[in-house]
Amino acid sequence: GAGVSQSPRYKVTKRGQDVALRCDPISGHVSLYWYRQALGQGPEFLTYFNYEAQQDKSGLPNDRFSAERPEGSISTLTIQRTEQRDSAMYRCASSLRTDSGNTIYFGEGSWLTVV
């Protein structure tokens, strides 16, 4: 597609439910990143993939968070047993290559509200 596409754009869920956020990166982009952005703050790194391999998941807050990219394209970020503190904007991004200095393109995000 023309840009990084995320769905759903808005999700309201009850505490304790599981949620899955989807990211469709720019076609051909090797690297895919997940960030979380609180209101008025900079994006906070969660995890990233090169192709289908998860290279770094050190930013995931706890074991309720997981991500996958099974075919090296679309990725899903899953949050199990959601808590109110999980409420935030979740942003996906992608870049063409894996080396540093590659432009990272962000999607418009999925806004998660846990009630």
Place this chain on the structure above:
Amino acid sequence: QQQVKQSPQSLIVQKGGISIINCAYENTAFDYFPWYQQFPGKGPALLIAIRPDVSEKKEGRFTISFNKSAKQFSLHIMDSQPGDSATYFCAASLDTGRRALTFGSGTRLQVQP
């Protein structure tokens, strides 16, 4: 070691003025320093970026100044325009290991007509 500190938190500039946003980092292994611009409701978009082997990079009205010894870099917006009103984030990344960007906390710029 991964932190990037950004200031000011907010900035008001008159049209035609110079906007200056500063960032400082701790990890000397960082080798790529981009600035991102974010409009309300949109994702951050790359504005300009620099490597530590140069002290300045200019693209149109936007200039990055980089001071490797002080571990600081700044964004200068010359002839600021109301359309520049947005939130600006500095960031940094490593060449090896974690290559994902570490972002500053952002500066909300308002350019008054």
